[in-house]
Structure formats: structure tokens, C-alpha cells
Amino acid sequence: MQAEMSAQIATREEILAGLRQMLIDRMRLQREPEEIDPDAPLFGAGFGLDSLDAVELVVSLDTNFGVVIDDNGLLRQQMRTLNTLVDLVIASRQGHVTR
Numbered sequence: 001m002q003a004e005m006s007a008q009i010a011t012r013e014e015i016l017a018g019l020r021q022m023l024i025d026r027m028r029l030q031r032e033p034e035e036i037d038p039d040a041p042l043f044g045a046g047f048g049l050d051s052l053d054a055v056e057l058v059v060s061l062d063t064n065f066g067v068v069i070d071d072n073g074l075l076r077q078q079m080r081t082l083n084t085l086v087d088l089v090i091a092s093r094q095g096h097v098t099r
Contacts, residue, residue, distance in 0.1 A: 015086045018064060023082075026060050027053050038082040046081075054079065061085070067092040 020033040029036070029047060040046040043054070057079065061067040067089055069075045078088040 011090065012086055015065070015089050016082060019082050019085055019089075022057075022060050022064055023047070026056055036082065038086070041081060042079060042085075061089070065089045065092070 016038055017033065020036045023029045023036060024031065024033065027047075027049060036047075042057075043049045049057070058069075058075065061069075069078075069088075069092075078084050
């Protein structure tokens with residue numbers, strides 16, 4: 001049980017690190033990875049991403065993590081914070097995301 005939980009935490013941390021780096025590289029976010037709060041809103045008052053950034057984020061999720069979503073409602077819901085994106089990547093890897 002403990003080993004399984006440690007593996008899940010390691011997976012979440014790995015995905016989060018990848019998403020943070022993706023924001024820095026692809027969205028040109030001028031912050032260090034550890035400065036990026038995984039619970040801060042991606043759009044609006046949080047990181048200030050806009051609709052063009054959203055498109056880039058969708059493309060990057062597909063390219064970097066193999067996440068493809070055709071349901072715009074689900075996508076908007078999952079693109080609130082980095083933690084919701086981590087959940088999305090994990091769900092996609094487990095086959096729980098409908099395309």
C-alpha cells in the first residue's frame with residue numbers, strides 16, 4: 001500500500017514538473033518551475049494565459065503527454081490549474097478520458 005502511494009506521488013510530481021516546464025518553454029512564463037503554484041488559476045488573474053495560450057496548451061498536452069480531448073466542456077473544466085491538468089494526464093493514461 002505504501003509503495004503504491006509513493007509511486008502515485010512520484011507520478012504526479014513527474015507530470016507536474018513536465019507541465020511547469022511546458023508553461024515556461026511554450027507559454028514563455030517568466031518564472032522558475034518551483035515558483036509556479038499548481039493550484040493557481042491558469043487563466044485570468046492567475047498566470048494570465050489567454051485563448052491563444054489555451055490552444056497552445058491543448059497542442060502541447062497532445063504532443064508532450066499524448067492527451068487528446070475533443071470535448072470542449074471537459075477541456076475547459078480540466079484546464080483550470082496545473083493540478084487539474086495533472087489529473088487529466090493521469091486519467092488519460094488510465095483510459096478514463098473520452099475523446
